[in-house]
Amino acid sequence: MTRERPPADHYGVVAVASSAGGIQALSAVLGALGPELPVPVLVVQHLDPRHRTVLDQVLARRTALPVKLAEAGERARPGTVYIAPPGQHLLVGSDGVLSLSTTEAVHFVRPSADLLFASVASAYGPAAIACVLTGTGRDGATGVDTVKAHGGTVIAQDPKTAEFTGMPQSAVDTGAVDFVLPLEEIAAVVRGLVEAERQ
Template identity: 60%
Template sequence: MPGPGRHEAAYEIVAIASSAGGVKALIEVFGALPADFPVPVVVVQHLDPRRETLLADILDRRSSLSVKLAEAGDVLRPGVVYVAPPDRHLLVESGDVAGLTVTDQVKFVRPSADLLFESVAAVHGPAALACVLTGTGSDGAAGAAAIKAGGGTVVSQDPETAEFKGMPHAVAKAVPVDLVLPLDEVAGALVGLVNGTRTV
C-alpha cells in the first residue's frame, strides 16, 4: 500500500470518471492541478456518442496540464490528461499504452468508467488511484471494486456536493471509499496522494 516510505510518485496513474455535471467538475479539478503533476491522468466523461466533442480543448484551455483526446497507441506520459473520445471505451494496456474499443456498452454507456478502472487496476495494482465525480447511474462502481481488490485507492466526490449524486452514491455502496471529499478539495487530495504527502 502507498505510504510515507514510498519514494517519487506514490501512485503511477490517476483515472477519473464523471457523467452528468462532469464538465464543470472536471474544469474545477484540472484547473487546480499543477503543471508538474507527476503521473498520467485518464478520464471517462459520458458524452453524446453522435457528436464530436470539444471537451479536451475546453479542459486544455483551463488547465496547466496538457489535455488531449486519447488515441489508440498513445503512450501515457506524466502531466498529460487523456480523455476518452465519444463512443469509444478507453483502456490502459500493458506498458501504459492507450487502447480504444467499440465493444458493447456497459451499463448503457460507452465509454465506460468500469472498463477503464478495471484496466487500470490490472496494469497498476496498488499504484492505481481512481476518482469518481458527479454523475447519474452506477458506472464506476464495479471498476472501483476492481481498483480496491488490486490494492489501489478510490477517491469520491462527496455526493452532497455533487450536482448529480448517482455515481458517487453507487461507488460508496460498492466499496469502502478511501476519501470522500467536496469537489474543491479533490485536486489537492490527488496531488497529496500522488506525491506521498497525504495518506488514506
C-alpha cells in the first residue's frame, strides 16, 4: 500500500542539520521562526556522545518554540523542535512518528543528517524542507539529493556566511539546493514556505 503524499504546496516538516558552529547558527534560525510554526522541526547537530547534552535547554532559551530531545515512538507535533540525542540517529516514519537508532555511523557521525534527510524525504516527499547550516565534513549532501529527488525543497546556508563551510558547500555542490541564503535570511524563507498555503 502506498502512502498518499501531501500536496506539494503543503509543507509538513523542516529538517535542519549542523555541526561545528551549529549552536550559534541554530539559535539564529530557530530564534527567528516565531512562536507558531505550523510544522515540526527535526534537528541533527553533531555532539560528543560521551557527554550528556544540554543543547535542548540552550536552544529553548533562544526560541519561542518548545525544544526537546527526540524520544523514540513520539509523534512529531507542529511547532515543536526535536533534537537528535548524542550518539543516536534520528528518523521519522510516514506516520510522523520518530525513531532513534544506534546503527553504524555515516561519514563518521551519529546522528547523521543524511539518514534524517532520507527518512524525511521518504515520509514527506514534496512536503519536506531540508536545511544545511555550518559544519565540517559533508554530512547532509547525500541527504539533500534524496530530498530533492522526492520533490522536497532544500536550503543551504551561504558558505560565505558559515563559520565552517564544509557541510553547506558540500550541499551546494550537489546542485540540489533551491535556496543559498545568509544565515539571517533562512528563517524568513522557511516561514514563508510553510505559511504560504495557510494564508
